[in-house]
Amino acid sequence: MIKVAIVGSTGYTGAELVRLLSHHPEVEIVALTSQSYVDQAYEEVYPSLTGQVGLSCQAQDIEALMNEADVVFLALPHGLSVPWAQEAYRQGKKVIDLGADFRFREVQTYENWYKTKHEAPDLLSQAVYGLPELNRHKIRESVLVANPGCYPTASILGLAPLLQAKVINPKKIIIDAKSGVSGAGRSAKLGSLYGEVNENVKAYGVATHRHTPEIEQEIAALLGMEAEKVKLSFTPHLMPMTRGILSTIYGELLENLQISAVELRQIYKDFYDKEPFIHITEEDQWPQTKWCYGSNHVFIGLTVDPRTHRVIVTTAIDNLVKGAAGQAIQNMNILFDLPETKALERPGIWP
């Protein structure tokens, strides 16, 4: 049994880790930490998980927890993961960080966009960007996995076949993304109140959202380019729903390139041929976020618009599963040489 500790377990991402890991046949959850609920039974904090996990929340004792666990999931606000990663290295344990601290190759990018000094830039080169569909070989060898952001997961998966096939201009990409409000976490904020969110849609973080450089970095890596050579527009929108991200991607076909939707669909199908979680929809069938509700599955739809010489792709995920906890478990499965789908087989809930 793999001994797992979840640090920051009482946020929505933490709860999703508990929900899924409590049914992982190779996992034993040994510790759940929390700032706000120390000594409280976990199932009091999340009654939906009654009977699933017998633990109470505990305070964060880095050394002791690292000692007890084989792998630690960090579900912390950015800036707080460094000491955990350092201790993991010291003890030879594995860390899967669901925050942003180890996602960037260039410390400068992190510091510019997150307005925070990075406390351990030397660790950045050790970290692997944990998108299994693109990086599983590197993930397998790593000890520090930087689990991707929710928007980048949807966006990069939608873009990768396009870029590898070199059909679009990588400098003309626009991503218009739509997310459920659970992405904002469980903290009590005015902007997350039901009365402010229901029957309402808005853009936010326009031209400034921190997931922008993360997407740019991975696209550049795919193309073998320097990160700063790619500049794309990324616009997130808040949806009146709890879960789900739909990423709508606009690409400009290379000049003079002729490609049909049928051909492009085949490129996507080939690219994701063996992937258990990725599904390419058929012509005129556009992904719906609810198809993924509660699951690690990803749906990608696409077309070519000859009128405008553009490609349009939409990717649907559950932001808390493939966009966070599910992907982290997929990464854990890789780290421990288990089938990637373990504990993640279940489909979305509909209706």
Next chain:
Amino acid sequence: MIKVAIVGSTGYTGAELVRLLSHHPEVEIVALTSQSYVDQAYEEVYPSLTGQVGLSCQAQDIEALMNEADVVFLALPHGLSVPWAQEAYRQGKKVIDLGADFRFREVQTYENWYKTKHEAPDLLSQAVYGLPELNRHKIRESVLVANPGCYPTASILGLAPLLQAKVINPKKIIIDAKSGVSGAGRSAKLGSLYGEVNENVKAYGVATHRHTPEIEQEIAALLGMEAEKVKLSFTPHLMPMTRGILSTIYGELLENLQISAVELRQIYKDFYDKEPFIHITEEDQWPQTKWCYGSNHVFIGLTVDPRTHRVIVTTAIDNLVKGAAGQAIQNMNILFDLPETKALERPGIWP
């Protein structure tokens, strides 16, 4: 492997059976029938189930299907289950009927409330009312299980300990129930449109809802009384949500009876002591339907109001799981001598 056929598989209840049974380790789904989608791949009808089941929908051939399957789940409008049950008897197969045709002991009750002549009243005495927490011994011996209605499941589970303990007047019960719109099925009706349901609450079927006599019958049975001796008020309400039922139950304490909330809670805990799916909440903690979202779990909260000499109980379930497909699978597990929780272990999804 148990060979399973699902008849009427493209409604919401059918889809929920497929979602759950496709991960049941002892089950092989051998046939999915449909009226509207014959020859269409099931995963085209429910893309959320992509990769879960390889079958296409087929027309209803009663004899052939019964021959192929060990057990048949019927998810049909009322009035259509009889020929299936008859053929099952002929072939010695098992039937779990999710409709109302076999729920009543008295044919007259069925015919009065459903305004339909019953085509096989002789079968009624063979059928067992499939509420495992109360009837599992009878279910085990039966071949025809009448799976309870969604409202009755929530209501009877909330009432049973009260009645067994004889603390309330069985003739003064009021049930005020709240259900998500998925209970109305997947048919395209004006009253189920998003624009008509969102930001809206209403009562419907007041004093006339067909689940009333079903609850009355089972309460009377619990008390060893004749069904017509119990008359309760049952008022369903439509909620602006997809899944979930909350049943709020009002009971009058017997005159001169003194009982505290603590004592009554203990009665409930004792009654449901060994039940894997039933959870009694603590004082001042009231069940929320979302705790059960997508799961077979049931939460029951209660208090005694000395001011009014009343007991108030609320029961939360997922109407499509414990209120339909999940309970049907629980019944199948009993019929085939499997652990009742098989394929039903997963908790609700939160948020």
Next chain:
Amino acid sequence: MIKVAIVGSTGYTGAELVRLLSHHPEVEIVALTSQSYVDQAYEEVYPSLTGQVGLSCQAQDIEALMNEADVVFLALPHGLSVPWAQEAYRQGKKVIDLGADFRFREVQTYENWYKTKHEAPDLLSQAVYGLPELNRHKIRESVLVANPGCYPTASILGLAPLLQAKVINPKKIIIDAKSGVSGAGRSAKLGSLYGEVNENVKAYGVATHRHTPEIEQEIAALLGMEAEKVKLSFTPHLMPMTRGILSTIYGELLENLQISAVELRQIYKDFYDKEPFIHITEEDQWPQTKWCYGSNHVFIGLTVDPRTHRVIVTTAIDNLVKGAAGQAIQNMNILFDLPETKALERPGIWP
């Protein structure tokens, strides 16, 4: 022009007062107070009201504001209205209090249920309970109007004809009420987050909600009984919606009384014959909260269930309009001898 000040103007009730009063032809809003947004333009706090009101929020200066205004609307947490009322008396101005401080005739009832000492019990006898349909003659003569709670408004309006006609037992009333989350105000609370409220229903404050004694008091008054002689069960439920209350009322017909639904409906129609805001629905047509969305209208549906010898009534209102701001304006119209419907004529928004 009537000069109006709104105290506590940046909560949802305050915003609703501004929305409606800014289109009242006889009203000039002269001051908007706030604790959190002093000196901020009101339309920055509520961009939906851009261009409707030119004021900025100001701090609370009781004496100055009372001097400036003809009438003050108080939208404050309970316990804070007393000094405003006292100053109003001193200056001979009118006060409409949307909080609970002046709703009770017996100071003891207030203190028991609100767990607060009342600072000016002598004022209670001066206050009039501001339910125009029952009390408009008293309201006209008063200077201190205690605007009813949202749940009591729906409940009392649904009960009044029943009680006056003496068809039910006043000691056996049950009220099961359903409210949108805006009733909890605009404060950032975990329980009001979209992720916690959507796709969810729960009871709360069972047998302890503070609106209980308010309803009991007014029912007793209608019957000419002492308040403590009436004890009813009132159970509020939180709905996954923003606005609206549906109050489902269960009454026991007096023993041996025979009355049909048709006769009872006529009693309601006669009782509310001249009322511009009250609408009695026809047989089998049950009120929907959304019919009132954003409006001061009230819909009441009812039936008699001869099987159980009970009456069932449902009342739908918009909790922020007829349940708060709209009713307060209706009271103001009465105080200043204007048509009651002034600024309140608009129907609900559908869909």
Next chain:
Amino acid sequence: MIKVAIVGSTGYTGAELVRLLSHHPEVEIVALTSQSYVDQAYEEVYPSLTGQVGLSCQAQDIEALMNEADVVFLALPHGLSVPWAQEAYRQGKKVIDLGADFRFREVQTYENWYKTKHEAPDLLSQAVYGLPELNRHKIRESVLVANPGCYPTASILGLAPLLQAKVINPKKIIIDAKSGVSGAGRSAKLGSLYGEVNENVKAYGVATHRHTPEIEQEIAALLGMEAEKVKLSFTPHLMPMTRGILSTIYGELLENLQISAVELRQIYKDFYDKEPFIHITEEDQWPQTKWCYGSNHVFIGLTVDPRTHRVIVTTAIDNLVKGAAGQAIQNMNILFDLPETKALERPGIWP
């Protein structure tokens, strides 16, 4: 009093016309037609409008209705407006068509995108595209107003200042739009069911939506170009909400052009300086659809992203008001020389 007939009055757009016109001080509604509800009282079809309009629905008798009314609002599926327009011409009455039949200058564009032969192409040149902020002088002189589509209203209003100021490349425009489900009308369709829409987001009509050529035509007109010279990408998305459209617009700044967000905002403020319904938000404040809920107001937010050399604009409207019925009334006010804001003054409802 202006005598108004509403043809196709029982759809959502028709109901919105009734809601707003029943409070227009210069209007008398003389006829409401319907296909499905002939002879039924209008307030039975829409109980939210109880007491607002005394009429029953009637069948469509073109000649008689045209005779009775001064102006006819047509809320019909496309293809059905022609005989009404012809009869209006014959009788010298005015028509405001909320459908698509008269929106296009080139019959070929209509026939290509709507797959319908146009029955009266000669009338196209008589019709005026009814976007008051751009065309009010022409509207005033016209007899046949083609009321814009909902998406085009939001999109063109967001683009017009950009185009007039010639800061972006008109051939590189992308519009990613998000709409509530009421845009699909009140017909009972699977895709509009609550269970299919709630907690769900999807794209639809990608690269093929019929509002695309409407936007292109008006943009070209603004620029004095031929319509076929403009080709833009327009992608609509279905939101889990009832009302509201948010249109997110991406424009490429002309090469070598330097412009700041402050400068661009000033261009927008100048362009819409005198407009009563258009509000330009301040820096970092992004429009929310709910600010417009139930109102004719429009909010436009924008920024310049120097990193990508792009302009990003979002426009929020209520699709049933400014996107349909409200704008139609604004056009009527212009036709009859009334203040444009008459009956449209009310702000959005929040929360």
